[in-house]
Amino acid sequence: MNPAQTQKLPGIQMGLIGGVCLVILALIGIVEAFNERHIVAEVISMGHTLLLLTAAFVAYLTAARSRHLGFGRALGHVLLAGLIMSAMLALLVLVGQAVNLRQVFINASPGLYQILIFHQESLAAGIALLLVAGLLTGFLAWLLHLAPQRLRRVLITALLSIVVVGLLQDLLQPILGVWAPLATMSGWLFEVSGLSLPGAIGLAVLVAAVTALWSRQSTAVRARIQSLAPERQRNLKWAAILIGLAVLLVLPSVLGIFLSEVLTIIGLYVLLGLGLNIVVGFAGLLDLGYVAFFAIGSYTVAILTSPEIGAYQLNFWQALPVAVVLGTLAGALLGIPVLKMRGDYLAITTLGFGEIIRILVLSDVLRPWLGGAQGIARIPKASILGFEFSGPQEIYYLLIAGCFLVGFVSWRLRDSRLGRAWMAMREDEDVAQAMGINLVSTKLLAFATGAGFSALSGAIFATKLGSVYPHSFNVMISINILCLIIVGGMGSMPGVIVGAVALVGLPELLREFAEYRLLVYGAALVAMMLLRPEGLWPEAMRKRELHDNDIGAGEPDAPRG
Amino acid sequence: MAAVTIKRLVKQFGGLVAIDNLDVEVKEQSIHSIIGPNGAGKTTVFNCITGFYRPEGGDILLDDHSMVGLLPDQIVQHGIARTYQNIRLFPNLTAMENILVGLHSHLKAGYFGIVLGLPATRREEKEANDQALQLLNFVNLSGKGDLLAKNLPYGDQRRLEIGRALATRPKVLLLDEPAAGMNPKESQDLMDFIRHLRDELGITIILIEHQMRVVMGISEKVTVLDYGKKIAEGTPADVQSNPQVVEAYLGRGSSVQHTRTAS
Numbered sequence: 072m073n074p075a076q077t078q079k080l081p082g083i084q085m086g087l088i089g090g091v092c093l094v095i096l097a098l099i100g101i102v103e104a105f106n107e108r109h110i111v112a113e114v115i116s117m118g119h120t121l122l123l124l125t126a127a128f129v130a131y132l133t134a135a136r137s138r139h140l141g142f143g144r145a146l147g148h149v150l151l152a153g154l155i156m157s158a159m160l161a162l163l164v165l166v167g168q169a170v171n172l173r174q175v176f177i178n179a180s181p182g183l184y185q186i187l188i189f190h191q192e193s194l195a196a197g198i199a200l201l202l203v204a205g206l207l208t209g210f211l212a213w214l215l216h217l218a219p220q221r222l223r224r225v226l227i228t229a230l231l232s233i234v235v236v237g238l239l240q241d242l243l244q245p246i247l248g249v250w251a252p253l254a255t256m257s258g259w260l261f262e263v264s265g266l267s268l269p270g271a272i273g274l275a276v277l278v279a280a281v282t283a284l285w286s287r288q289s290t291a292v293r294a295r296i297q298s299l300a301p302e303r304q305r306n307l308k309w310a311a312i313l314i315g316l317a318v319l320l321v322l323p324s325v326l327g328i329f330l331s332e333v334l335t336i337i338g339l340y341v342l343l344g345l346g347l348n349i350v351v352g353f354a355g356l357l358d359l360g361y362v363a364f365f366a367i368g369s370y371t372v373a374i375l376t377s378p379e380i381g382a383y384q385l386n387f388w389q390a391l392p393v394a395v396v397l398g399t400l401a402g403a404l405l406g407i408p409v410l411k412m413r414g415d416y417l418a419i420t421t422l423g424f425g426e427i428i429r430i431l432v433l434s435d436v437l438r439p440w441l442g443g444a445q446g447i448a449r450i451p452k453a454s455i456l457g458f459e460f461s462g463p464q465e466i467y468y469l470l471i472a473g474c475f476l477v478g479f480v481s482w483r484l485r486d487s488r489l490g491r492a493w494m495a496m497r498e499d500e501d502v503a504q505a506m507g508i509n510l511v512s513t514k515l516l517a518f519a520t521g522a523g524f525s526a527l528s529g530a531i532f533a534t535k536l537g538s539v540y541p542h543s544f545n546v547m548i549s550i551n552i553l554c555l556i557i558v559g560g561m562g563s564m565p566g567v568i569v570g571a572v573a574l575v576g577l578p579e580l581l582r583e584f585a586e587y588r589l590l591v592y593g594a595a596l597v598a599m600m601l602l603r604p605e606g607l608w609p610e611a612m613r614k615r616e617l618h619d620n621d622i623g624a625g626e627p628d629a630p631r632g
Numbered sequence: 633m634a635a636v637t638i639k640r641l642v643k644q645f646g647g648l649v650a651i652d653n654l655d656v657e658v659k660e661q662s663i664h665s666i667i668g669p670n671g672a673g674k675t676t677v678f679n680c681i682t683g684f685y686r687p688e689g690g691d692i693l694l695d696d697h698s699m700v701g702l703l704p705d706q707i708v709q710h711g712i713a714r715t716y717q718n719i720r721l722f723p724n725l726t727a728m729e730n731i732l733v734g735l736h737s738h739l740k741a742g743y744f745g746i747v748l749g750l751p752a753t754r755r756e757e758k759e760a761n762d763q764a765l766q767l768l769n770f771v772n773l774s775g776k777g778d779l780l781a782k783n784l785p786y787g788d789q790r791r792l793e794i795g796r797a798l799a800t801r802p803k804v805l806l807l808d809e810p811a812a813g814m815n816p817k818e819s820q821d822l823m824d825f826i827r828h829l830r831d832e833l834g835i836t837i838i839l840i841e842h843q844m845r846v847v848m849g850i851s852e853k854v855t856v857l858d859y860g861k862k863i864a865e866g867t868p869a870d871v872q873s874n875p876q877v878v879e880a881y882l883g884r885g886s887s888v889q890h891t892r893t894a895s
Binding site: 507510 | 705713716722724725732737743753757760796
């Protein structure tokens with residue numbers, strides 16, 4: 072922020088902004104919904120954590136913005152911001168006691184007010200406590216801002232680790248329960264309803280120690296790896312890859328059925344995301360009808376394998392290539408009418424195409440072949456050499472194989488003549504054409520490849536569910552996939568995985584989020600655009616930006632490919 | 633022999649006649665400049681030659697093959713490449729990738745060759761990399777291959793754009809104001825570089841340029857446009873002394889004012 076824009080009274084402004092955020096969070100019911108779960112048992116609930124984190128973040132920003140005012144006045148501003156935020160919540164409680172807000176805000180329940188005043192018997196004591204909490208939050212945020220950077224990072228990591236472990240307790244407990252020594256640790260770490268207090272402190276200390284050690288040693292470790300012979304570096308890399316693979320392979324048996332189910336959902340979205348990444352991320356063609364190819368893949372497998380239709384009754388492996396080929400063809404066919412369209416026009420047209428497919432499968436006319444609204448059920452499971460992909464723990468392997476295949480193909484394509492043509496087209500279509508790139512074939516190849524991946528994903532989806540219904544293929548799927556690509560980083564393949572885990576996996580794990588999924592998507596997208604427009608794991612990170620510093624030294628070009 | 637022949641070229645935008653019956657003949661391996669005041673239609677000529685615009689009339693020949701009606705990607709494959717007045721690199725690709733895109737039409741890798749990593753494809757990719765490195769070196773950008781095009785300084789971007797055009801292995805290179813925003817030293821280097829292109833690689837150069845020092849310094853022939861019409865043509869010396877050219881650039885001077893006051 073440049074000096075001309077700095078606020079005159081950061082405490083008041085930031086306090087008001089933060090206060091409005093907190094009141095909104097309270098009124099949309101997210102605080103109360105989150106309060107069911109404790110982060111640290113009997114100490115702090117998830118609802119309080121959410122409010123506290125928001126307030127602390129705003130207070131920290133206030134501290135950063137009032138730094139130029141000097142030591143004492145900065146403290147004043149931060150405290151003021153904290154006080155204003157808590158006062159606005161207090162005001163909400165007071166107004167809520169006097170007037171019935173529930174007619175407008177259905178979530179403004181007595182339960183919410185109880186949470187806000189920390190379940191105190193007397194209103195006055197509760198409000199006093201709330202105000203003190205606000206001041207304290209401000210003070211702590213100010214201290215955190217004063218702390219040297221390394222210490223600050225250690226503290227933030229340690230505190231966040233408590234929040235994360237607390238959030239994921241349902242997930243971690245069964246995993247830790249697998250092995251006896253870990254189970255003992257888990258018993259110490261967790262109580263019935265959350266982290267135990269000693270467990271939380273122990274965890275924070277441990278994480279802090281590891282972070283501190285790592286921040287001291289990471290450069291040295293990295294330098295040591297760099298100084299190894301290239302051959303040994305390669306061995307190290309292969310060892311890391313093999314360990315990663317082994318972890319991936321044993322994951323479902325360690326995690327159990329529920330988490331494997333979550334993993335298969337993530338896997339499906341990764342597969343879809345990698346496909347759409349080719350169309351949107353590489354080639355820059357904004358395709359909002361992507362779900363259509365997913366539906367085509369699913370329905371092809373359903374029609375060819377289900378005894379309900381009965382015409383073909385192939386097995387999954389016979390139907391799979393047909394599904395992929397049909398999806399690819401459909402992708403190319405959709406591409407033809409939209410060849411000349413760009414940007415928004417392309418998005419709207421493809422959106423229409425997605426809806427056409429959904430309405431076609433819903434229609435009564437096609438009911439004898441596509442099952443209409445009832446869909447098609449009794450799709451047989453896939454099996455290979457007697458191993459049946461029945462439950463999520465088995466389907467997982469099918470998806471992993473699919474992801475590896477699609478990831479490999481995307482990776483090969485990206486660093487090729489075709490991938491460069493796609494990216495050139497994304498950057499500047501006219502100039503790309505003037506460089507000798509045939510726009511028609513290049514665009515159609517992008518649409519077709521993406522659609523083929525989507526159809527593959529749809530085929531696996533059909534055998535996973537055992538049935539297909541038209542309503543599984545609504546436009547929200549396309550939007551979700553697009554969101555995860557943007558959050559992960561346009562055009563970045565690891566970004567797709569990160570995005571799928573963040574936007575699809577986390578809401579599945581934190582069931583409280585489910586209702587607020589769209590809100591979280593919206594907030595995440597806005598936050599991404601403001602803070603990290605390039606995505607969580609941007610493609611450019613590959614190496615180019617990292618190499619920026621070395622260029623001055625006249626380093627020769629590293630051989631590529 | 634003529635490398636590029638423009639015959640009675642007409643280009644209209646609605647009612648506006650941007651190019652009006654233009655005839656130009658560009659000799660093989662010559663450096664030919666097109667000059668004229670702003671809005672004279674210089675860049676429009678380039679856009680017609682490279683297939684961005686389809687002219688309403690006339691013909692454009694490259695070695696006796698008509699280029700009119702071909703798509704830009706076909707024209708570049710015939711051997712005409714260009715740069716742009718406002719630099720148009722692929723900003724989020726590296727310098728290296730920009731050059732590799734220029735090599736696109738000389739690579740043959742097919743879809744399955746790429747996915748399967750066939751030996752022929754790998755060999756071709758490696759050769760393309762080598763060529764791209766050579767080209768980077770040629771335009772004086774060695775060591776900057778991994779930088780994003782948008783992060784390069786202005787002068788480097790100009791040279792990279794020329795490098796990208798050269799990657800298409802053109803017979804004719806169209807340079808649209810390559811010296812824009814350059815100081816005298818830089819334009820001098822650019823002039824040497826352009827001469828070098830012609831002498832070493834045998835490329836015919838067509839140049840749009842506002843810096844008269846550059847135009848007069850390297851051109852063998854100059855065509856002057858005004859309102860889409862050719863008003864003069866000849867050697868730099870001829871053109872400089874042509875009264876019509878002076879008039880187009882400086883206005884009609886006092887004689888016009890006299891007529892105005894009289895009427």
